[in-house]
Amino acid sequence: MDAVVQENLKKILGGELKYTSANLAFNMLISKMQKRVQADPANAEACMKEMDEFLAKYPIVAKVDLANIAAL
Amino acid sequence: MLITLEETVALINEGKILHIAADESLLDKLPKGKWIGGTTPYFIGEEGGIYTKEKLFVNEIGVAEDIRVAVYGKYNIFQIVEECYDNGLTMLIIPYGSQVAAKYAKEAPEVEELLMHPVIGWISGLSLDGTGEARVYDGTTGKYYTDRAVAMYLKLPEGKTAMVNMINIFSDDKTDPIIRFNENDLSVEKCSVNGQEINFAEYIEKKGIDTKMPLVADYNGSYINTSIKSIENGRVNFYASVFRNIDYRFATDVGDYAAEFRKRIDAAEAHAPVFSCNCILNYLYGDLNGKKIPPYAGPVTFGEVAYQLINQTLVYCEILG
Numbered sequence: 001m002d003a004v005v006q007e008n009l010k011k012i013l014g015g016e017l018k019y020t021s022a023n024l025a026f027n028m029l030i031s032k033m034q035k036r037v038q039a040d041p042a043n044a045e046a047c048m049k050e051m052d053e054f055l056a057k058y059p060i061v062a063k064v065d066l067a068n069i070a071a072l
Numbered sequence: 073m074l075i076t077l078e079e080t081v082a083l084i085n086e087g088k089i090l091h092i093a094a095d096e097s098l099l100d101k102l103p104k105g106k107w108i109g110g111t112t113p114y115f116i117g118e119e120g121g122i123y124t125k126e127k128l129f130v131n132e133i134g135v136a137e138d139i140r141v142a143v144y145g146k147y148n149i150f151q152i153v154e155e156c157y158d159n160g161l162t163m164l165i166i167p168y169g170s171q172v173a174a175k176y177a178k179e180a181p182e183v184e185e186l187l188m189h190p191v192i193g194w195i196s197g198l199s200l201d202g203t204g205e206a207r208v209y210d211g212t213t214g215k216y217y218t219d220r221a222v223a224m225y226l227k228l229p230e231g232k233t234a235m236v237n238m239i240n241i242f243s244d245d246k247t248d249p250i251i252r253f254n255e256n257d258l259s260v261e262k263c264s265v266n267g268q269e270i271n272f273a274e275y276i277e278k279k280g281i282d283t284k285m286p287l288v289a290d291y292n293g294s295y296i297n298t299s300i301k302s303i304e305n306g307r308v309n310f311y312a313s314v315f316r317n318i319d320y321r322f323a324t325d326v327g328d329y330a331a332e333f334r335k336r337i338d339a340a341e342a343h344a345p346v347f348s349c350n351c352i353l354n355y356l357y358g359d360l361n362g363k364k365i366p367p368y369a370g371p372v373t374f375g376e377v378a379y380q381l382i383n384q385t386l387v388y389c390e391i392l393g
Contacts, residue, residue, distance in 0.1 A: 020293030024237045024378055025187045027294040032181070034292070035317060057188060060233045060393045 001052060001066075008069045009051055013037050013044060017072055021065050029054055073369070074117040074127045077101060084211070089136050091163055091224070091347060092211070093196075093371035094128035099209050099216070106139055107211030108224045110165035110196030111204060114372035116350050121360035121372070123199075129371050131347050135391050136161075136226040141212045144221045146175040153185045157227040161234035161389060163347065164193030166221040168206035168374040173381070176221070177313040178256045180380040187379055190234040192389045193223075194349045195375030200356075206374065232393040238378050239340055239368070239386040240295050241332040241354075242323035244288045251287065251320040259309045272308045276300075284357050286384045287320040297323065299353055299383035311353075311374070312381045329358025333365045333386070342367070348388035349373045 011017040013033055021027050033047040055062040075083075077098055083090060084105035092099065092109035099109050115122050115129045133139075142155060149172050156162045166173045173195055180186060198204040208222040209215070228234060249266045263272040276283065286297035287310075298320070301309045314320065326332050333354075348368040354360060355372045368386055378387040 022237075023235065024294050025190070027292040028181075028379060029187045031291040031294075032187070054188060058233050060231075061235055 001055070002070055005066055005070050006048075008072045010044070010048060012069070013047055013051070019069055019072060023061055023065065026054065026065060074115060074122070074124070074129050076127060080128045080130055083130065083132065089133045089139050089226070090211070091131040091133060092128055092209075095125040096204055096207055096216070097125060098128050099207070102209075102211065104214045105211050107209075108141055108163065108165060108222045109209035109211060110167075110194065110222075110371070111207045112197050112371045112373060113199050113204075114352060114355055116355075116360065116365060116369050116372060118364070118366070118369050120362045120364045121355055123361065129369070131370070133226055133346060135228060135232060135346065137229050138227040140225045141210055142223050142225070143210055143217060144172065144223065145219065146172040149176055149221055150179070150183050152191065152223050153183060153189055156189045156225045159228050159230070159233070160189070161226045161228065162189060162191045162193075163224045163226065164191055164221060164377050165208040166193065166195050166375075166377070167208050167218050168195045168197045170206070170219050172219065172221045173375070174258055176377075177258060177375075177381040181315060182256075190236045190389065191377060191379050192236045192347060192387055193377035194371060194373035195377075195381070197352060197374035200352075228391065232391050234389055235392050236378050236387065236389050237340070237342065238294070238376070238382070238388070239333065239336045240297060240384075241326050241329065241336055242286060242288050242297055242384065243295055244290070244321035245324050248321045251322075252316075252318070253314045253320075254316055256313050256315045258313050259307050260314060261307050271306060273303045273306050276303065276308065281322055282325070284353070285323040285325065287314065288323045289318045289320050296380075296382050297384045311383045329354060330360065330363045330365065333358075337365060337368065342388060342390055345388040345390050348386060349376055350386040351376055351384045353384045354386070
């Protein structure tokens with residue numbers, strides 16, 4: 001994954017950046033991961049991995065999100 | 073498409089992969105085949121919202137390369153995340169009022185991997201005059217169930233992806249108080265409002281809140297609704313679960329449901345959903361009988377599944393790629 005996307009995803013998880021997808025599942029995942037990180041910041045790495053896996057599994061759907069997140 | 077019993081039987085006998093919604097008097101007459109079904113006499117047809125026990129709503133899922141059908145109870149419903157195709161879509165139908173529906177409502181959001189596999193579905197129901205019963209049908213065996221969920225796993229060709237989405241006409245007013253609950257539950261007595269613990273039923277009464285409006289929770293910009301079923305003996309009962317650690321507000325009023333749907337549908341830009349369903353509460357409160365909301369047609373349901381169980385929402389699936 002692109003370094004900028006990676007960095008911005010971390011910021012989204014931490015609540016420093018706001019990004020809403022057109023994909024319901026991705027929004028649900030972001031919301032779930034943000035709560036995990038809020039509960040314990042040590043979860044951040046595992047949450048990033050889960051986000052990576054999600055975006056890698058569905059490249060057709062993720063293409064737009066990746067471009068949008070890179071542009072944040 | 074809403075079609076006759078004879079037309080539906082012909083499609084089954086041709087070996088088509090089908091999702092079928094209809095009154096049980098019709099579903100009982102179908103031959104075995106590659107189909108699953110659930111009960112409802114309410115539909116949004118191509119000609120508008122309709123109540124009928126004379127026709128079946130049939131989705132032909134032509135894109136699937138292969139299917140498997142399985143039946144689950146409350147102890148094994150979450151095997152759906154293990155038994156689905158790696159690249160596929162799971163269509164799930166659960167009977168209204170069943171223990172498996174309650175289990176799914178309360179626990180689905182916490183299931184690992186749930187969001188990694190597209191799941192769409194609905195809660196089957198019955199006529200609001202009280203006749204009939206909520207059932208699901210496994211067309212491969214010809215059996216029906218009132219206490220089990222039926223899942224159809226659809227295998228998609230390489231390069232195709234299922235995208236489950238929703239159209240929710242409700243949103244909240246961020247200046248309204250935040251409501252939180254202590255447990256994941258379908259029925260609650262207490263809640264906290266802006267941090268102060270109170271009786272939820274009393275709060276609703278005192279504030280004069282219209283319980284036709286759902287609670288909404290903001291999941292990173294996607295609003296998830298939970299509808300109030302009843303208030304009895306100081307408890308508030310819901311059609312789907314509320315969850316601890318989620319901030320809720322009551323939805324703001326919607327004037328013209330059909331017009332609001334039209335606005336959101338235009339914004340969604342979905343062109344060819346392979347499946348959609350809409351909530352019975354939208355049908356009733358929005359007076360959708362006779363009103364069209366193309367391109368979305370399908371069963372009118374007692375709860376909608378877009379990964380987790382939600383309410384008062386139109387859910388749909390498109391195949392991309």
